[in-house]
Amino acid sequence: MYNKDYHRGRKETDQDLSVDKLKNKIAGVRSFSEIRVSEFATPDSELSAEKIAKEFNMRMHQLRKFFEKLKQLENKIRFKKDNEELEQEIKDELSLLVAHAYYSVNRNFADESFAEIVKVSCEKIKTVLDLKRFVQFFTCILAYMREGGRKG
Helix, strand or coil: CCCHHHHCCCCCCHHHHHHHHHHHHHHCCCCHHHCCHHHHHCCCCCCCHHHHHHHCCCCHHHHHHHHHHHHHHHHHCCCCCCCCECCHHHHHHHHHHHHHHHHHHHCCCCCHHHHHHHHHHHCCCCEHHHHHHHHHHHHHHHHHHHHCCCCC
16 A cells, blocks of 8 residues: 655655656647657656656556556547547546556645646647557556566
């Protein structure tokens, strides 16, 4: 289980800066698809999913649950064109993903940086391509968390 007290009094690290840079990058774009895959998939990049994965202090199980919901959304749009606007039903489900992320924080299963990234990202998902890019982003995070040997 995530322990909020663990982080109390710790100094800001490069990883903290990575999450802040990512939040600023996402906030600065019109849509999530404007973020290139190479910006988060490459370990050496400034916004690397590897660095972000290290910052997310959460159990693998919690991230898998979130990712499973995300993949279910992706399945609903798989036959749509990339430039199509998302249907209201999908937008509503994205809002629920944000709520689930904050629920995990409130239950001490995840830290707030996870929920903040999800929130700012979901605000920028307007088209099918945006959602696909968001799934790619979380796929990279999941892969790097697995590589780091996270348990649970």
